[in-house]
Amino acid sequence: MSIESKIIDSVRLHGPVSYAEFMQLCLYEFEDSYYRKQDPIGFQADFYTSPFLHPIFGSLIGIKLFYMWNALKRPDVFEIVELGAGNGQLSTDILDYAKHISKDFYDAIQYTCVEVRHLSGEIRGSHSDKVHFIGMEELLLCKIHGCVLSNEFFDAIPVHRVCRKNGELFEIKVEWYESGLRETFIKLTDARISKHIEKWDVDIPEGYTVEINLLTESIIDNILGILKEGFILTIDYGDLPQDLYGIASRKNGTLRSFKNNIQVRNILDAPGTQDITCHVNFAILMDRGEKSGFKLEEFISQRQFMMDLGCGIMLSKLDNSEIERTMYVLNKRRIENLLDESGLGGFKVLVQSKCEFPINIPLSEDVFQRLRLPILTTDR
Ligand SMILES: C[S@@+](CC[C@H](N)C(=O)[O-])C[C@H]1O[C@@H](n2cnc3c(N)ncnc32)[C@H](O)[C@@H]1O
Known part of the structure; x- marks a missing residue:
């Protein structure tokens, strides 16, 4: 039976279902749900992410992790846990560069990828002894000293969707009707959602739709509980509530669906075969962190984060290199894409810490001069 039929059958049987249940079915529930079946990342696939574009992204994160390892006083074992590691590309880039930064640093790293699809055998390069894949349940049994990124x-x-019509709040659900899936508006009765709206100051003016993520809070609480010492580094698109809710440009919410690198108009189309994604409310991560004694280190754009870690120096190395012209253009364009504030460069980077010592002791200019520019030689 196709994934589409499985999802439709489930909605027919149990519907109307919440958007969160619908997303769970589409993305995770079945062995052929979207994220469990395939690697959706790349120009030939459904969407691309920063690690796919250029190894400089992972290399600069590698430098940040090196600062963190130093702040922790260079422990013999430094654990890096990557949530939602996808195809493992970021782990490869980080480890390649860590090896180049410092042998002691590289030797200390143990890298855990948390994924619904386990790819250990597919990890490229020479890091297979350092990297292993586990599921979220397994992670929650661990104690971590290092960084969760x-x-x-x-x-x-998965998120719920809520809208206000004629002054009243409705949950938007998904149901089967005659020959297809459609949205249906049901008066909001789920107390967890009402509580979330109140707690996180979610502004829902008349005619507006918002997404409510009930899972982020418990996921981050679990992570904060198992991270005994170290850092949380979160990169994603999203905002604080004042920029996320109640603003005209986001009147219809931020839930979107992608296929073949194009935004799909109807999220309910072809269920289970396209990505579904939503902006993150960073206030939840910040607030929960603060309540658990984690310090807010920084909340900046991806562009700023990369520039602070020496991306400008890397770019001048590229400009002064003798790299062949087509390769130069490819590398330059890809790095600029990562920095572009109207795209990936506008993503947010949140760093939180539970560490006695300060993290940002910047590397000196001459160390940066020693560090090589990572080059993209072939498309990924
Ligand atoms: C948008 S993709 C990003 C992949 C990768 N981090 C990248 O930047 O290319 C989100 C990933 O998070 C994973 N994911 C989401 N929820 C998860 C969970 N509860 N446990 C493990 N992985 C999860 C998905 O399977 C998917 O691979």
Whole structure:
């Protein structure tokens, strides 16, 4: 039976279902649900992410992790846990560069990828002894000293949708009607959602739709509980509530669906075969972190994050290199894409810490001069 039929059968049997249940069915529930079946990342696939574009992204994160390892006083074992690691590309780029930064640093790293699809055998390069894949349940049994990082993980978590019509709040659900899936508006009765709206100051003016993510809070609480010492580095698209809710440009919410690198108009189309994603409310991560004694280190754009880590120096190395012209253009364009504030460069980077010592002791200019520019030689 196709994934589409499985999802439709489930909605017919149990519907109307919440958007969160619908997303769970589409993305995760079945062995051939979207994220469990395939690697959706790349120009030939459904969407691309920063690690896919250029190894400089992972290399600069590698430098940040090196700062963190130093702040922790260079422990013999430094655990890196990557939530929603996808195809493992970021782990490869980080480890390639960590090896180049410092042998002691590289030797200390143990890298855990948390994924619904386990790819250990497919990890390229020479890091297979350092990297292993586990599921979220297994992670929650661990105690971590190091860094929990993620790129575009929280945006892939199932969300509910709520709108206000004639002054009243409705949950938008998904049902089967005659020959297809459609949305249906049901008066809001789920107390968890009402509580969330109140707690997180979710502004829903008349005619507006918002997404409510009930899972982020418990996921981050679990992570905060198992991270005994170290850092959380979260990269994603999203905002604080004042920029996320109640503004005209987001009147219809931020839930979107992608296929073949194009935004799909109807999210309910072809269920289970296209990505569904939503902006992240970073206030949840910040607030829960603060309540658990984590310090807010920084909340900046991806562009700023990369520039702070020496991307400008890397770009001048590229400009002064003798790299062949087509390769130069490819590398330059890809790095500029990562920095473009109207796209990936506008993503947010949140760093939180539970560490006695300060993290940002910047590398000196001469160390940066020693560090090589990572080059993209072939498309990924
Ligand atoms: C948008 S993709 C990002 C992949 C990768 N981080 C990147 O930047 O290319 C989101 C990933 O999070 C994973 N994910 C979402 N929820 C998860 C969960 N509860 N446990 C493990 N992985 C999860 C998905 O399977 C998917 O691979």
